[in-house]
Amino acid sequence: MLYGKLGQRVQVRHLSKSFGKISALRDLTFDVEPGELVAFLGPSGCGKTTALKTIAGLLPGHGGEISFGGERIDHLPPNKRNIGLVFQNYSLFPHMTVSENIGYGLRMRRWPLERRAARIREMLALARLEGLGDRKPGQLSGGQQQRVALVRAMAFMPDLLLLDEPLSNLDAGLREDVRADMRNIQRRTRQTTILVTHDQEEALVMSDRIVLMNQGRVEQIDSPEQLYSMPATEFAARFIGRGNILYGTYLRDGDVDAVRIEGLDAPLSASTKAPAVGPAGSPVAACIQPEQIVVSARNDAETLKSRWPRAFIATGKIVDIAFHGGSSVLHLDVEGAGVLKCRRPATEVQGLRFGDRVAVGILDCHLMPQSE
Amino acid sequence: MTGGEFQESGKAFGGSRGTRTRANLPGRFRTGIRIGRIALTAYVLLMLALLALPIVLVVVASFQGGMEVASRPDGWSLSAYEAIPTNYWDALWFTIRSAFWATICALVLAVPAAWGLVRGNLRERRFVSALVLLPDAVPSITLGIALLALFVPLGLSNSFAGITVALTVISLAMALRFTEALMGGVPEELEQAAVTMGASRVTALTTVVLPLLAPGLAIAALFVFVHNLVTFELLLFIAGPRATPISVQLFSDIVDRGVLPQAIAMSAILVYVGIAFHTLVAMTVGARYLAGSAMARKG
Amino acid sequence: MADEPGKVETVDGKAIAGYARRFSMTAASPERLAQPSADRGWRDRLFYRAFTFPALLVVAGTAVLPLALLLFWSLVDQRSGEATLRYYAQSLASPYFLRILLTTILMAAGVTVVSVMLALPMAYVLARHTLLRSILVPMISIPRMLPFVVVGYAMVLLLAPYTGVMNKALIAAGILSEPVFILFGWPGQAIAFGYAGVVIAIAILTGVFMTVDPQLEDAAVTLGAGRLEAALTVSMPLAAPGIVAAAALIFSTVVTSYAIPVMLNSRTPYMVSVLIYNNLYSLQERHLAYAQAIIVTALAIGVTTAAQIFLSRFGSRR
Known part of the structure; x- marks a missing residue:
């Protein structure tokens, strides 16, 4: 309550939008709870920015419903929707000072002067820009401009804040700080927010929930943890994770799920599966996280078997090995399965070299329907 | 209210089935938008008509062979074109020749100058630019009188050379503006790369920069040339019976003898030249260059 | 400029004269060009300046001179030739x-x-x-x-x-x-x-x-x-x-x-x-x-x- 009113529940139902014959957005339905930060994640061209601009009202001619706290707003022009939008390139007004930029929305809402000034001061403090209110945007650094754009869109207490790739214009080094800053501001103000990004890490770190989009359609809506560990589709697994994907046939043996992979002599056991996987015998994609693969020297297969009795054991060859601080990442050419990526603690793979033949154990996998 | 709304289509707020509290807004919005769109369309059409009408009149009148635009549909003829006297054709040919040479001279002077200014990053760059652009800043009537004052003692007034020199001054200003902008668009690294591979700076200019600039220079030349064709006030004073550009010829005829059919026909020919020029430029670079402020021309 | 006069001399002298001693140039040039242009010596500037001279000369002769004449004559009596306002x-x-x-x-x-x-x-x-x-x-x-x-x-x-x-x-x-x-x-x-x-x-x-x-x-x-x-x-x-x-x-x-x-x-x-x-x-x-x-x-x-x-x-x- 410190910085504004609490947001309302945002509901989007069957939102669709097409440009001519090209359908950019198909039947988008989701809710954003008050104070929540939801990320639209997807490859470029998947329709996430279209979704954002449609919600903001900047792209007319859409179908579907948008409501705030149960009240329809999709018939309103963008300036009456009470939505704040932070543009990818910030779009700060170059001829106005930082204070004038922040106060623009308040001026348009005919706030009295003193209240406006107080709000601008509050926003400058929130963005840690005290004393810079009289500068022009051109005199600020990229990170400062970004924060001005953010508080400008929040100053008038919007029901919903939209962020369009807010970090993409910043240097890689700066991005992490600004990301923490933004998340911090959002948490403190409990501002209901939608973030658009193509960067999985950004989405995973910042958001409460992620709407994963592909070709104008929703692939999955879930918490970051769920999305990462249990992707619903092959696309989701490929986009989010660094996992290995293998194709096979779904096997069901009593209560135990497994998958038979062409070329491997035994089935892999799977502890989780996406709801959309069909009955036994249907084709599936198996996602093996790099942490779920173990290696040891070739003559040491017995040790692997004794340590992980349920593991699938094969032989392979190290085609790449790279040291990443606490862990090492190995690329293994596994017989029958192709090249798999494996991540183990550095101590565990000490002594292994590029080109070594090794014993490989696959511990677990997650099953999903195959994408076309 | 946003009566001047016109970027959004009326459809934008078509999904106004929401009948809750703010329900009276969409209706008003839609009306406002519709009125705005109608007013705007009407304004655009009216402006177009106003801008096109005089030109259309010249062309229509030129085919009617009279001194006015007749409403009767018959009487279309080429008689006005046939009546164009040889001194008009001479004047046009004279203008084309001097415009051509002035364009060549201006570019030959402007390209090295632009290169020196941009690459040398000279301290006096602003001053030099301002000096070369001086003929553009001074009203052409004043420059014309000044040139007359200089040319009369030199015997250059009323001569092909005099007209060409006058056109060169004004073309140079234009050409330098173009070439400076073009040169700024060629990364210096390309020249540096050529120099590291053994070229001298002058060789780098001729083998790397000039080929890159060539298309832009061609467009610039076209602009400068057409601008030279239609220059009037600058040349009025130094023109004479032995050196008459077409614009001066048409001017003195309307002043001395009134509106003549053959003069209208000649004006129409100048309109065709303008249209041909625009077609050429639009086909090569697209229409957006025409809108640039670099082409701000003076009467 | 002051710390490497020799280099400046050779590179620019060569360029002004207009012939390229290719091998020495490849060694010297990248270093030279990487420097901020403010450091360029007067010879270097003269080289670039030389390219602007023709245009300046034409402008001086056909715009500055006539306009100066115009101003001068406007301050001179047409008949007596005396200075006058x-x-x-x-x-x-x-x-x-x-x-x-x-x-x-x-x-x-x-x-x-x-x-x-x-x-x-x-x-x-x-x-x-x-x-x-x-x-x-x-x-x-x-x-x-x-x-x-x-x-x-x-x-x-x-x-x-x-x-x-x-x-x-x-x-x-x-x-x-x-x-x-x-x-x-x-x-x-x-x-x-x-x-x-x-x-x-x-x-x-x-x-x-x-x-x-x-x-x-x-x-x-x-x-x-x-x-x-x-x-x-x-x-x-x-x-x-x-x-x-x-x-x-x-x-x-x-x-x-x-x-x-x-x-x-x-x-x-x-x-x-x-x-x-x-x-x-x-x-x-x-x-x-x-x-x-x-x-x-x-x-x-x-x-x-x-x-x-x-x-x-x-x-x-x-």
């Missing part, structure tokens, strides 16, 4: 000249304001609608590529009392019973100037509005401004320098215009350029004409400069 004094003390100057200024100012106002929305629309722009800009640009003389012919065809299209149409429609004589008075001139002014203004302002990012207006709209409000509070201030520049150009064009006033009669209003021409040719008062030309030039350049100063002092851009 009497041509300026005579002009500026003459109510006749001042009245003509005032008429000219009023005409120019009026035409400037009206044509900028008429052109602004058009330019805005053209800048924002790509399709419309690609169709209309060539059409609108054609009048810019015509001599003023052709515009004069067109105006006669349009507005002439008995033969002009407008009068005939209005009489045929029964709106007028007899033709209006607007062509050979100030309204005719104002219309002709306005035509030229609108054409110039649309061309420049379209370019100006195209440099203003349309997303800034979107941003203003999401912040609660209406479309019109967004255009007025965001795009207009950003376009202000261009608008002022266009206005200054139109003003100075009209102030010194000669073709239109003479072609469309010339007695009323009597524009200052016509007066100068008459002093120069009919009255043989050359030096007086020079002085008056300089007064008009000072006025035209003064307006442009004042506009620039105004912009740099109060301009809100960036």
